[in-house]
Amino acid sequence: AQSVTQLDSQVPVFEEAPVELRCNYSSSVSVYLFWYVQYPNQGLQLLLKYLSGSTLVKGINGFEAEFNKSQTSFHLRKPSVHISDTAEYFCAVSMNTGFQKLVFGTGTRLLVSP
Amino acid sequence: ETGVTQTPRHLVMGMTNKKSLKCEQHLGHNAMYWYKQSAKKPLELMFVYSLEERVENNSVPSRFSPECPNSSHLFLHLHTLQPEDSALYLCASSQVTGGSREQYFGPGTRLTVT
Numbered sequence: 001a002q003s004v005t006q007l008d009s010q011v012p013v014f015e016e017a018p019v020e021l022r023c024n025y026s027s028s029v030s031v032y033l034f035w036y037v038q039y040p041n042q043g044l045q046l047l048l049k050y051l052s053g054s055t056l057v058k059g060i061n062g063f064e065a066e067f068n069k070s071q072t073s074f075h076l077r078k079p080s081v082h083i084s085d086t087a088e089y090f091c092a093v094s095m096n097t098g099f100q101k102l103v104f105g106t107g108t109r110l111l112v113s114p
Numbered sequence: 115e116t117g118v119t120q121t122p123r124h125l126v127m128g129m130t131n132k133k134s135l136k137c138e139q140h141l142g143h144n145a146m147y148w149y150k151q152s153a154k155k156p157l158e159l160m161f162v163y164s165l166e167e168r169v170e171n172n173s174v175p176s177r178f179s180p181e182c183p184n185s186s187h188l189f190l191h192l193h194t195l196q197p198e199d200s201a202l203y204l205c206a207s208s209q210v211t212g213g214s215r216e217q218y219f220g221p222g223t224r225l226t227v228t
Binding site: 032034043049101108 | 155219224
């Protein structure tokens with residue numbers, strides 16, 4: 001079975017500063033990895049995904065993530081955040097064969113202040 | 115309408131009421147999901163329908179009853195709920211075969227049980 005750990009429940013950062021949201025996963029088989037964002041009173045929106053190929057994945061809104069198989073990590077980064085990036089961020093994993101049920105982490109709340 | 119829609123967006127019901135949540139996807143997907151999102155808890159997968167057949171039922175109490183009449187529509191019938199069932203209920207859809215595997219989420223129904 002797969003599992004996802006997001007160690008930071010909340011990350012405060014100032015506007016225009018860089019940010020990294022950490023995600024580690026556990027799986028005995030190859031996986032697909034995803035980052036979703038949830039703004040207040042909304043559903044989840046896909047930021048980016050890793051299926052195969054290049055380990056550096058670029059997503060929407062200037063976010064990127066790097067898949068590190070040896071460290072079983074998929075950390076999310078942005079070089080310069082905006083106030084509008086304040087939201088909840090979820091890392092998720094699924095097996096890359098068979099039915100692809102998503103397993104989510106507990107989420108990290110990114111708080112961007114001026 | 116585009117993407118995944120959910121109605122109603124907000125619902126307040128008493129413990130003896132019967133109500134239904136509706137989800138519709140306009141993406142041509144063949145799998146649909148119900149999730150429960152409670153404060154400070156990971157996203158919980160409740161039910162999965164793939165090709166209109168229920169493939170997952172994660173020990174959800176029988177007071178929640180899903181229905182998937184076709185690949186575009188998904189319902190969650192509610193009866194005799196408990197206050198701890200108050201949460202955001204999210205619907206999602208995906209393409210089971212081929213495609214890029216990610217799930218697309220609706221905006222959710224905020225349910226309050228009084």
